[in-house]
Amino acid sequence: MEWFGDPAVWLPWTFAALMGLSILVYVVLDGFDLGVGLLFPFASDAEKDRMIASIGPFWDANETWLVLAIGILLVAFPVAHGLILTSLYLPVFLLLLGLILRGVSFEFRVKAHVRYKERWNLAFWGGSLMASLSQGFMLGLYVMGLEWSWATVAFASLTAVFLTVGYSFIGACWIIIKTEGPLQRKAVEWARGGIWGVILGIGAISAASPLVSPRIWGKWLGWPESLLLAPLPVLSAALIAFLWWKLRRMPYDDDRWNWTPFAAAMAIFALAFLGLAYSFYPYVVPERLTIYEAASAPEALFIIFIGTLVVLPTIVAYTALAYWIFRGKAQDLTYD
Amino acid sequence: MEALDTLVLSRIQFAANISFHILFPTITIALGWALLFFKLRFQWTGDAKWMEAYRFWVKVFALSFAMGVVSGITMSFQFGTNWPGFMETVGNVAGPLLAYEVMTAFFLEAVFLGIMLFGWRKVPSWLHTTATFLVAFGTTMSAFWILVLNSWMHTPQGFELRDGVVHATSWMEIVFNPSMPYRLAHMLLASGLTVAFLILGIAAFRRLLGDQREEVRSQIRFGAVLAAVLIPVQIFAGDMHGLNTQEYQPAKVAAMEGNWSDTDGRTPLVLFAIPDPEARENRFEVAIPNGASLILGHKPEHVVPSLDEFVTEDGEMLHPPVAKVFWAFRVMVGTGMAMLALSWITVLHFARKREDANGVRRRWVISTLPRPLLWAMVAMTFSGWLATLAGWYVTEIGRQPWLVSGVLTTAEAVAQVPAGMVLSTLLGYLAVYAFLTLAYVSVIFYLARRAARGNPVGTLESPGSGQAEVEAIAGAGPRGGRGGRDAPGGGTRGGGLQPAE
Numbered sequence: 001m002e003w004f005g006d007p008a009v010w011l012p013w014t015f016a017a018l019m020g021l022s023i024l025v026y027v028v029l030d031g032f033d034l035g036v037g038l039l040f041p042f043a044s045d046a047e048k049d050r051m052i053a054s055i056g057p058f059w060d061a062n063e064t065w066l067v068l069a070i071g072i073l074l075v076a077f078p079v080a081h082g083l084i085l086t087s088l089y090l091p092v093f094l095l096l097l098g099l100i101l102r103g104v105s106f107e108f109r110v111k112a113h114v115r116y117k118e119r120w121n122l123a124f125w126g127g128s129l130m131a132s133l134s135q136g137f138m139l140g141l142y143v144m145g146l147e148w149s150w151a152t153v154a155f156a157s158l159t160a161v162f163l164t165v166g167y168s169f170i171g172a173c174w175i176i177i178k179t180e181g182p183l184q185r186k187a188v189e190w191a192r193g194g195i196w197g198v199i200l201g202i203g204a205i206s207a208a209s210p211l212v213s214p215r216i217w218g219k220w221l222g223w224p225e226s227l228l229l230a231p232l233p234v235l236s237a238a239l240i241a242f243l244w245w246k247l248r249r250m251p252y253d254d255d256r257w258n259w260t261p262f263a264a265a266m267a268i269f270a271l272a273f274l275g276l277a278y279s280f281y282p283y284v285v286p287e288r289l290t291i292y293e294a295a296s297a298p299e300a301l302f303i304i305f306i307g308t309l310v311v312l313p314t315i316v317a318y319t320a321l322a323y324w325i326f327r328g329k330a331q332d333l334t335y336d
Numbered sequence: 337m338e339a340l341d342t343l344v345l346s347r348i349q350f351a352a353n354i355s356f357h358i359l360f361p362t363i364t365i366a367l368g369w370a371l372l373f374f375k376l377r378f379q380w381t382g383d384a385k386w387m388e389a390y391r392f393w394v395k396v397f398a399l400s401f402a403m404g405v406v407s408g409i410t411m412s413f414q415f416g417t418n419w420p421g422f423m424e425t426v427g428n429v430a431g432p433l434l435a436y437e438v439m440t441a442f443f444l445e446a447v448f449l450g451i452m453l454f455g456w457r458k459v460p461s462w463l464h465t466t467a468t469f470l471v472a473f474g475t476t477m478s479a480f481w482i483l484v485l486n487s488w489m490h491t492p493q494g495f496e497l498r499d500g501v502v503h504a505t506s507w508m509e510i511v512f513n514p515s516m517p518y519r520l521a522h523m524l525l526a527s528g529l530t531v532a533f534l535i536l537g538i539a540a541f542r543r544l545l546g547d548q549r550e551e552v553r554s555q556i557r558f559g560a561v562l563a564a565v566l567i568p569v570q571i572f573a574g575d576m577h578g579l580n581t582q583e584y585q586p587a588k589v590a591a592m593e594g595n596w597s598d599t600d601g602r603t604p605l606v607l608f609a610i611p612d613p614e615a616r617e618n619r620f621e622v623a624i625p626n627g628a629s630l631i632l633g634h635k636p637e638h639v640v641p642s643l644d645e646f647v648t649e650d651g652e653m654l655h656p657p658v659a660k661v662f663w664a665f666r667v668m669v670g671t672g673m674a675m676l677a678l679s680w681i682t683v684l685h686f687a688r689k690r691e692d693a694n695g696v697r698r699r700w701v702i703s704t705l706p707r708p709l710l711w712a713m714v715a716m717t718f719s720g721w722l723a724t725l726a727g728w729y730v731t732e733i734g735r736q737p738w739l740v741s742g743v744l745t746t747a748e749a750v751a752q753v754p755a756g757m758v759l760s761t762l763l764g765y766l767a768v769y770a771f772l773t774l775a776y777v778s779v780i781f782y783l784a785r786r787a788a789r790g791n792p793v794g795t796l797e798s799p800g801s802g803q804a805e806v807e808a809i810a811g812a813g814p815r816g817g818r819g820g821r822d823a824p825g826g827g828t829r830g831g832g833l834q835p836a837e
C-alpha cells in the first residue's frame with residue numbers, strides 16, 4: 001500500500017494530470033486566438049488588423065501547449081497515443097491543415113502584395129474554422145469511445161459546432177479586454193451570441209457521456225457522488241448566469257470590469273474540463289485502456305518528471321512575463 | 337499488398353512532411369544568430385545599414401518561423417497517426433528526448449519570439465536583445481535535441497531490449513552517441529550556409545534591380561564572407577561525417593560510393609553512373625581510380641565497404657536502395673562545390689582594392705561586381721535548401737530498411753491505416769506544401785522588390801510580426817511611417833498604406 005512510493009502508480013497519474021492541464025491551458029489560450037480568427041467575417045478591414053494585433057505576440061506560445069499535450073500523450077502513454085491518433089486519422093489531418101493555414105496566413109496577409117490580403121484573411125478564417133471544428137469533432141468522438149458510426153459521427157458533428165461557437169465566445173471576451181470603442185462594443189455583441197455554444201456544448205456532453213457508458217453513469221449519479229459533485233454543475237450554472245447578466249451591461253465606460261467575462265469563460269472551461277476528466281479517469285482510451293496500462297516505463301517517465309519540475313515553473317514564469325509586457329489595449333501594432 | 341501500400345504511402349508522406357519542415361528550421365536556426373549580429377552591430381556602430389538589415393530580415397525570420405512551427409506541429413502528430421510502432425518500441429528513449437525538446441526549446445523560442453517581434457518599444461533595449469538571443473538559442477536547442485534523437489536512430493547505444501521494448505541504460509551514451517557530434521556540426525553549418533546564400537542572393541537581386549543603398553553592399557559582403565568561411569569547414573565536417581558513417585553504417589557508405597563488389601582496395605571514386613540493382617553493378621560509370629579508397633582511408637589499399645557484403649545467403653538485402661542514396665549524395669556534394677566556387681570567386685573579386693565612383697581606391701566596391709556574378713548569386717539563393725534536403729535523403733534513405741538501426745525496421749513501425757486514407761492525406765499535404773513553398777519564395781522576392789523600389793517594407797504594413805520594431809527604429813527616419821496611420825480613410829488604418837505602385 002505504498003501509494004506514493006510506487007512510481008508505477010504515481011508517475012502515470014502525474015503525467016495524466018499534466019497532460020490534462022496542458023490540454024486545458026491549450027483549449028483556453030488557443031481557444032481565444034482561434035476564436036478571434038473565427039470572428040473575422042464579422043469585422044471590417046481595420047478591425048481585422050486590430051484583432052490580429054491583439055493576439056500577435058501570443059498565438060505561437062499558445063499553440064505550443066498543444067505540442068506539449070500531444071508530446072505528453074506520445075511520451076507517457078505511447079500505446080494510447082497510437083490508438084487515439086490512428087482512430088482520429090482524418091480529423092487530425094483536418095486539424096493540422098487548419099493550423100497550417102492559419103499560422104501562415106497570419107504572416108502572409110501583411111507580407112504578400114496587398115491585392116492578396118483579402119485571400120489570406122479568408123485563409124486565416126478558414127484555417128481557424130477547420131481547426132476548431134475538428135477539435136470539437138475529436139472531442140465528441142472521444143466521448144463516444146472513439147467508435148465510428150452514424151450516431152457517433154452525428155454527435156461529434158454537434159460538438160464540433162458547439163466548440164467552434166464556444167471558441168468564438170472566448171475570442172470575443174478576449175477582444176473585449178484588448179480593444180476599446182466600436183470594436184469593443186461589437187465584441188460584446190459577439191460574446192452574447194457565442195455563449196449559447198458553451199451552454200449547448202457542455203449540456204450535450206454532460207448528457208451524453210453517462211448515457212454512453214454505464215460506468216460514467218454510476219460515477220455521477222450514484223450516492224453520495226451526486227451530492228459531492230453537485231458544486232461542478234452549480235458553479236457552472238452560476239458563472240453562466242453571471243455572464244448573461246454582465247454581458248447585457250457591458251462595456252463599461254471606465255473599462256474596470258471588462259476582464260470579467262474572459263475570466264468567467266476560463267472558469268467555465270476549467271469546470272467542464274474537470275467534469276470530463278472525472279468521468280474518464282482512469283481511462284485514457286475510453287473503456288479500453290487505463291493510464292496505468294498505457295504508461296511508458298517508470299524510469300523514462302522519471303527522467304522527464306525531473307526536468308518538468310524545473311522547467312514547467314520557468315515556462316509559466318516567462319509566459320506570465322510576456323502577458324504582462326503586452327498587457328493593456330492592443331494598439332495598431334504596439335508602436336509604443 | 338495492402339500493408340505494403342500503406343507502408344510506401346506513409347513513407348512518402350513522412351518524407352514530404354519532414355522535407356517541408358526542415359526547410360524552415362534550416363533558415364531560422366542561423367538567421368536568428370544573424371539577426372542578433374545585426375542588432376548588436378547597430379547598437380555598437382549606430383550605422384543605419386545594420387538597422388535596415390535587421391528590419392528586412394526579421395520579416396523573413398517571422399515568416400519562416402511560422403512555417404516552421406506549423407509544419408513542426410504536423411510532424412509531432414505523424415508519430416501517432418502513421419508510425420505508432422516507433423513510440424511503442426523505442427518510446428522510452430525517444431520520449432524523454434522529445435519532451436526535453438518541447439520543454440527547453442519550443443516554449444523558450446515561442447514566448448520570446450513575441451517579445452522579439454513586437455516588444456521593441458515595450459521593453460528596454462537590453463531585454464529585446466536578450467529576447468533575440470533566447471530565440472536564436474532556442475532554435476539551436478531544438479536542433480540539438482532532435483538531432484540527438486535522429487543520430488541515436490542511426491547509431492543506437494546505451495539501451496537494452498526487454499520483451500522487445502527498448503529501455504534506456506545510460507543517458508550519457510544515448511545523448512552522446514557516435515554520430516551525434518558530426519550530424520549536429522554538419523547541420524548547424526548547413527543552416528549557416530543556407531542563410532548566407534539566402535542573404536547573398538536576395539541582396540544581389542536588389543542590386544540587380546538598381547538598389548544602390550549601402551545596406552545592399554554590406555549584405556552582399558556579409559553573405560559572401562560568411563559563405564566563404566563556412567563552406568570549407570562544412571566540406572571538412574562532411575568528410576569526417578562520412579568517415580564516421582563508414583565505421584558505424586558501412587552499408588550506407590557502400591551505397592553512397594556505388595560500390596557493389598570491390599573488396600580488395602583501390603576502389604575508384606565514381607563521379608557518374610547509373611546503378612543497376614538487377615545486375616548489381618553500375619552502368620555508364622565515370623570514375624577516378626583509387627579515389628574512394630583515398631578519401632575514405634587516406635591510402636589506395638583501403639578497403640571500401642561494398643554492397644554485396646550486405647546480402648544474406650538466402651538473398652535478403654540488408655542495404656539501402658542504391659540509386660537514391662548515390663544520387664542524393666552527388667547532388668549534395670555538387671551543390672557544396674558550387675557554393676565553394678561562387679563564394680570564393682566573389683570574395684576574391686570583392687576584397688580586392690578597386691576604384692569606386694569617386695575615384696578612390698578601396699576594398700568592397702560593389703559597382704565592380706560583374707552582372708553575371710550577381711545573377712549567379714540570385715540563382716543560388718536557395719541552394720542551401722537543395723544541399724540540405726539531398727543530405728537528409730542520403731542519411732535517411734541510407735538507413736533503410738531500418739528505422740532504428742538494428743532495432744526496428746520501418747515496416748514494423750507503420751500504422752495499419754487503410755491505404756486510401758493515407759493517399760488522400762498525402763495528396764492534401766502535397767498540395768498545401770507545394771502552394772506554401774511557392775508562396776514563401778515569391779513573398780521573399782516580393783519583399784526584396786519592394787525594398788529595392790525604395791519602399792522600406794515597414795511603411796506598407798498593417799500589423800504583423802516585425803512591425804513594431806520596424807516602426808520604432810524607423811520612427812526617426814524620413815518616411816512618414818508613423819504619421820501614416822492617423823491619415824483619414826480606412827485603407828490607411830493599422831499602417832496598412834497602399835504601396836506606391
Ligand code: HDD
Nearest residue numbers: 347350351354355358485486725728729732733736739746
Ligand atoms: C526523429 C526522427 C527523424 C528525423 C529528425 C528525420 N527523419 Fe527522416 N525518417 C524518419 C525519422 C526522422 C523515420 C521515421 O525513420 C522514417 C519514416 C519512414 C522511414 O522510412 O523512416 C524517415 C524516412 C525518411 C525518408 C524516406 C526514406 C525511404 O523511403 O527510404 C526521407 C526521404 C527522409 N526521412 C528525409 C528526412 C529529412 C529530409 C529529414 C530532415 C530533417 C529527416 N528525414 C529527419
Ligand code: HEM
Nearest residue numbers: 064360361364401404405408409411412442446475478479
Ligand atoms: C521528426 C522530426 C521532428 C519533429 C516531430 C519536430 C517537431 C517540431 C515542432 C512541433 C515544432 C514547433 C514548435 C513550436 O510550437 O514552437 C518544431 C519547430 C522547430 N523544429 Fe522541428 N521537428 C522535427 C524535426 C526537426 C529537425 C530535423 C530540425 C533541425 C535540424 C528541427 C528544428 C526545428 C526548429 C529550429 C524549430 C523552431 C521553429 C522554426 O525555427 O521554424 N526540427 N519542430
Ligand code: HEM
Nearest residue numbers: 519522526529571574575578581669672723724727728731
Ligand atoms: C561537399 C562536401 C560535403 C560532404 C563531403 C558532405 C558529406 C556528407 C555525408 C557523408 C552525409 C551523410 C551522413 C550520414 O551518413 O549520416 C551528409 C549529410 C548531410 N549533409 Fe553534407 N556534405 C557536404 C556538403 C554539404 C552542404 C554544402 C550542405 C548544406 C548546405 C550539407 C548538408 C547536409 C545535411 C543537412 C545532411 C544530413 C544531416 C546529417 O546527417 O548530418 N552537406 N553530408
